[in-house]
Amino acid sequence: MKTKKKKRPQLQEWLEANAPGENMKFHQGFWHQGMWVRDVLRWMLFKAITPAGMQVVGEDHDKILTVDGTHTSKSVKLPVYRFDSQGVTVKLRYNFHDWCIKVWGAEDVEFPHYLAHEQLNGYFEGMEDDTDGELGKPSHRYSVGGIEKVYATLWFLLSAVRDLDKRRHFVVTGRLDGGEDVTSYVLVDGDGVDAEDLFKKRIRGGFNDGVEVFISMVVETPGPPMAIFEQDDSSYTPDPITDDDDS
DSSP states (O other): OOOOOOOOOBHHHHHHHHOOOTTSTTHHHHHHHHHHIIIIIHHHHHHHHOTTGGGGTGGGGGGGEEEEEEEEETTEEEEEEEEEETTEEEEEEEOSSOEEEEEESOTTOOOOGGGOOOBOOOOOTTOOOSOOSSSOSOSEEEEESSHHHHHHHHHHHHHHHHHHOOOEEEEEEEEETTSOOEEEEEEEOSTTOOHHHHHHHHHHTTSOTTSOEEEEEEEEESSOOGGGGOOSSTTOOOOOOOTTOOO
């Protein structure tokens, strides 16, 4: 039985619904960290993983930043921030002392010695479970003391993930002779593999290679172009096809 994913609120709506009273000592601190994550870190991290920046997801850019859980510090309820983009998930939280960070999807990346972060214990309240059934164990789990190190470590990880991924992504539109146009996401994984050939292989299906396929559009994108497919479920990812696909 498939487990239904919990609905995660967008950060702005969560902040507005959970803001502490102005008489609270850490009222300004609550808004300061939330605005920094929303207005600064979100843009930096997304651009670290795809040079095209926010254009990839267009009007749906808020979906990459949600609230995954909560924790409490200084009597203030605080969010566990979550970023989802290009196959990488980042969770982080701040307790007015240090940042606790978990990253999924950067298994092949190691921190170099010059970027070694503090070996802080960190309190991972609200994000303790490493095997929640959805993401599994994170590739990186660490704590740092300042926003500069939050930015530096995450930028390094996500940029390295992007550089390791030499795959190319395309949106191709075409049709069988006498048929209607079909648009498909094509993942090219390997040298010498052509996006048009892979698209023709997919669209022909059970037909033989003699059936003519007419290509009307080929567009390369920085990553899986989720917004193009107008899916209600933001977790949707088109099924990639590779050179090994027999369909």
